[in-house]
Amino acid sequence: MLKEINKRVIVVQWKRFASTDIDVFTSLKGFCDSYPAYNYHTLNNYLSKKKIPFENDEIKIERQPLIQKVKKPDLPKVLFWDLDFDKLDWNRSYKTIMERVLDKGNDKDWEEMIRFYGRESVVQALKKDITYLSDMAVHAVCKYFQLSKEKLRCYTKKQLNQGHWI
Numbered sequence: 001m002l003k004e005i006n007k008r009v010i011v012v013q014w015k016r017f018a019s020t021d022i023d024v025f026t027s028l029k030g031f032c033d034s035y036p037a038y039n040y041h042t043l044n045n046y047l048s049k050k051k052i053p054f055e056n057d058e059i060k061i062e063r064q065p066l067i068q069k070v071k072k073p074d075l076p077k078v079l080f081w082d083l084d085f086d087k088l089d090w091n092r093s094y095k096t097i098m099e100r101v102l103d104k105g106n107d108k109d110w111e112e113m114i115r116f117y118g119r120e121s122v123v124q125a126l127k128k129d130i131t132y133l134s135d136m137a138v139h140a141v142c143k144y145f146q147l148s149k150e151k152l153r154c155y156t157k158k159q160l161n162q163g164h165w166i
Contacts, residue, residue: 007065009025009063010026010031010061011024011062012024012059012061013059014058015057015059038061043061047061047062047063071090072090072116073112073115074112075105075113079101079104080100090116095129095130097113098122098130099130101113102126103132103137119145123145126153129153130152130154131154131157132157133152133154138155
């Protein structure tokens, strides 16, 4: 699955090399810093207003969207029934994703999560970020990752917020 993101790159085609020499810059400013003969403000105005490449006898410059391959784990959509699965940001939402998989997923889901995020990242999230897991999930996590429950943030948080015994 290819996803277009908001970032753009500057693609520069040098005509003196028979259309085979292409440079890619992360920004127009970076290009203009490297080639001071080209004025940043002039090129920026041209590329912004006309939405067509700048071209002369030496060069062709255009802005192109940056396309990245989106990597995502192979997890069942049912775990994320209340979220828009296709729009999940797998990196930013790692806490929610890990929480769901650890609390509601099966062994295969756990293995896929660990494959995607890495064992050390999951352990770090358990220790520092994940604030809720059911008691059954806490027990399973401790056994699987060989951790004591006191090391888990969700367990220590639960201990601090105990209700009245009445």
